[in-house]
Amino acid sequence: MSNLSHIDKKNRPTMVDVSAKKPTVRQAHARAIVEFPAAVANRFAGGDIDTAKGPVFATAIIAGVMAAKRTHELIPFCHPLALDNCKISIELNQESQAVIDCRCKVHHRTGVEMEALTGASIAALTVYDMCKALSHEIVVRDTRLISKSGGKKDFHRDRE
Numbered sequence: 806m807s808n809l810s811h812i813d814k815k816n817r818p819t820m821v822d823v824s825a826k827k828p829t830v831r832q833a834h835a836r837a838i839v840e841f842p843a844a845v846a847n848r849f850a851g852g853d854i855d856t857a858k859g860p861v862f863a864t865a866i867i868a869g870v871m872a873a874k875r876t877h878e879l880i881p882f883c884h885p886l887a888l889d890n891c892k893i894s895i896e897l898n899q900e901s902q903a904v905i906d907c908r909c910k911v912h913h914r915t916g917v918e919m920e921a922l923t924g925a926s927i928a929a930l931t932v933y934d935m936c937k938a939l940s941h942e943i944v945v946r947d948t949r950l951i952s953k954s955g956g957k958k959d960f961h962r963d964r965e
Contacts, residue, residue: 818881820882821882821884821915824914828912828913829913829955830955831911831912831913831915831917831953831955832908832909832955833908833909833916833921833950833952833953833954834950834951834952835907835921835922835925835948835950836905836907836947836948836949836951837905837907837926837929837948838945838946838947839902839903839905839944839945839946840900840901840902840943840945841903841940841943842901842940842943844940845901845939845940845943846897846902848939849862849897852897856935856938858934861931861932861935862903862932865893865905865931865932866894866928868930868931869891869905869907869925869928870891870893870924872923872924872926872927872928873891873907873909873921873923873927874888876920876923884914884915886911886913887911888911888917888920889910891907891908891909891910892907893906893907893925893928894906895928903929903932905925905929905932906925907922907925908921909924915956917953918953921953922948922949922950926945929948949962
């Protein structure tokens with residue numbers, strides 16, 4: 806028998822039945838990193854840059870929130886959730902990287918880590934899309950869950 810929650814006793818894919826779970830406040834924080842060559846990173850001197858497609862970070866924030874809200878349409882066994890909150894922040898660090906943090910919150914029977922991961926991922930891909938005309942040396946990396954709380958088991962990644 807599998808320990809995977811989305812596999813039944815006959816080893817077939819299945820959605821998890823959360824109907825017996827008690828609704829609680831669930832929160833998750835995910836992060837993705839976009840690494841730029843120096844020539845591209847230098848263009849973000851004022852905190853964002855305008856491209857022919859618009860302001861990069863502002864557009865990526867909108868795309869990430871939109872994606873988090875539609876996670877259940879992208880990942881087959883995710884439950885549809887009416888998010889109570891989704892916040893995305895994007896900051897440039899000293900290594901010419903955009904650090905994208907997505908924090909989601911819901912009062913529900915299931916967690917929001919997939920929503921946070923989806924939001925961070927799509928925001929990172931949007932940054933890539935909007936900057937690819939400047940360089941194809943941009944790298945999206947290290948998408949990961951930083952923390953989650955409110956469910957059966959909390960998780961907090963050790964500080965890096």
